[in-house]
Each structure stands twice: as structure tokens, then as C-alpha cells.
Amino acid sequence: MSAPLVTILDDEPAIRNMLAHALTEAGFRTMSFGRATEFEAALKTATPDICLVDLSLPDRDGLTLVHRLALEQGAVVIIISGRAQVQDRVTGLELGADDYIIKPFDPAEVVARIRARLRRGQPVTQTGQTALFNGWTAHFDRYALEDENGAETPFSHAEGEVLRLFLERPKRLISRAMMQEILGGAAGESFDRAMDVRISRLRTKLREDPKNPRLIKTIYGAGYIFLGDVAWTG
Structure with a gap:
């Protein structure tokens, strides 16, 4: 069984490294990107289970990217952002994000949110695999x-x-x-x-x-x- 793949899109290397380490320790596969163009190029060959997307990117508006991911890729998207305003959270979710995590955060929280999201949609009665x-x-x-x-x-x-x-x-x-x-x-x-x-x-x-x-x-x-x-x- 292949471990779930989580892509990390954030322009801060420290955050990318912190998340990649925590997720790898938790048993996930990861791919990290600092720019939206690199991330979008990778999507041509990779199919992530979860996309972690920062809203403040150097080459693309994060909300626009989230919207495109939801509409064109049908991807599961979790926003990670320093934008704590309620309107930003509402807008992100309305544009198709599945969750919204505010910086600064504990990596353990991100791992827990990802695991919870991957469990959603599973049946109450176990029908098998x-x-x-x-x-x-x-x-x-x-x-x-x-x-x-x-x-x-x-x-x-x-x-x-x-x-x-x-x-x-x-x-x-x-x-x-x-x-x-x-x-x-x-x-x-x-x-x-x-x-x-x-x-x-x-x-x-x-x-x-x-x-x-x-x-x-x-x-x-x-x-x-x-x-x-x-x-x-x-």
C-alpha cells in the first residue's frame, strides 16, 4: 500500500521543512514547492491526496490557485496562511478549500487535520477495502x-x-x-x-x-x- 502523498506549497523554506519532517515521521509521502509554477508543473505527473497551500505566494495569488485546484483538479486542499481574518477563511472555503489552518501552527495539528480529512467519507459500517x-x-x-x-x-x-x-x-x-x-x-x-x-x-x-x-x-x-x-x- 502506497502512503498518502501530501504536497506542500509555501515560500518559506523553514515551514516547508518543518511540515515535510512532521508528515514523513507520521508516515506520509511529501513533495515541497516554493513557487506555484513549480507546483503546477508537478501536478502534470503527480496526483496528491492532500494539497497544503499557502495564500501568500511570490508568483501567484493563493486564493486563485485554490479555486483552480478545486475546479480543475478536484483536489483536496487545505489552506495554511497567516491571514487570520474571518473573511479570508470564509473566502478560502467558498472557493473550494476543504480546511483552513492559521499560522503559526503546531505541525502536529496539521498532521491531525490531514488524518481527519483522509478519514472523511469512510463508512460507518466497515464494508471492506x-x-x-x-x-x-x-x-x-x-x-x-x-x-x-x-x-x-x-x-x-x-x-x-x-x-x-x-x-x-x-x-x-x-x-x-x-x-x-x-x-x-x-x-x-x-x-x-x-x-x-x-x-x-x-x-x-x-x-x-x-x-x-x-x-x-x-x-x-x-x-x-x-x-x-x-x-x-x-
Whole structure:
């Protein structure tokens, strides 16, 4: 099982090093960046489970970046910032961030918040870590989709949250309100767009026809429904 990947975007080397050390000690993988351009370039090949983003960056407005991450990447984003005003926190969450941590902070708090965020969306009743459906096997212990030939495609924690939600409720309507309640995050356009991105990526990984998906159906004005037959193991 691959450890969750946390990206750290902050222009202060001391903070990057402090967070990277604490997260590595806690069992996470990390990638650190001092500029938004470096971070965005890395996203072309890396799929982080959590993005820690400072708002005061030398080459980009942090709030704009958070909004783009939520809308285009469907990423789980935690803001780390010295901006303590309530309006900054509200704006960050409205733009799609999943949490907001104010500097100065204890690294242990950041680790705890990340662990809490990674636990969100997990079922109250343990259904297992492996689901079989329509020729696919979803391995939630290592975040991978396996096809009938054994070929594997990785998925992110954020995508896994949505996939698990569907697989635990096959052939039932999943409304946007239910998704927001279970997965958390600020309601509104940013949440809806983040869900659209994650579902679109899941469809691609499941080799769905985007014009006529067989498994994840959109019920316009109501939500989604997963049409597969699901069996849980492990």
C-alpha cells in the first residue's frame, strides 16, 4: 500500500521543512514547492491526496490557485496562511478549500487535520477495502483500479471518496446534498465543480463513454446513480 502523498506549497523554506519532517515521521509521502509554477508543473505527473497551500505566494495569488485546484483538479486542499481574518477563511472555503489552518501552527495539528480529512467519507459500517464490480476491482488499501487483465490504474484519495460512496450505494440516487453531507467541504459551485471533476476522472479511468456512461449515470437536476453490481471483500 502506497502512503498518502501530501504536497506542500509555501515560500518559506523553514515551514516547508518543518511540515515535510512532521508528515514523513507520521508516515506520509511529501513533495515541497516554493513557487506555484513549480507546483503546477508537478501536478502534470503527480496526483496528491492532500494539497497544503499557502495564500501568500511570490508568483501567484493563493486564493486563485485554490479555486483552480478545486475546479480543475478536484483536489483536496487545505489552506495554511497567516491571514487570520474571518473573511479570508470564509473566502478560502467558498472557493473550494476543504480546511483552513492559521499560522503559526503546531505541525502536529496539521498532521491531525490531514488524518481527519483522509478519514472523511469512510463508512460507518466497515464494508471492506476491496470492491468487485463489472469486471473491475477497486483496491482502496492502495488506491488502484484493476481491470479483468490485471492492469492497474491509480486513483487519488479524493476520487476514492467518491468511488466508495457510489459503490456502497449501488442503484440508489446520490444527490448533491448527500454527497456534500458525507464528503464535507463548503457547499456551492466550487463543491459541485470539484465533484464533476472527480466523477469525470473516475469515468475516464473506468473507460466509460463520456456521452453514454454505463456505470455512473447523471440524473439531471437530481444527482447520480451507480448501476453496477457490487461485491465487497477484505
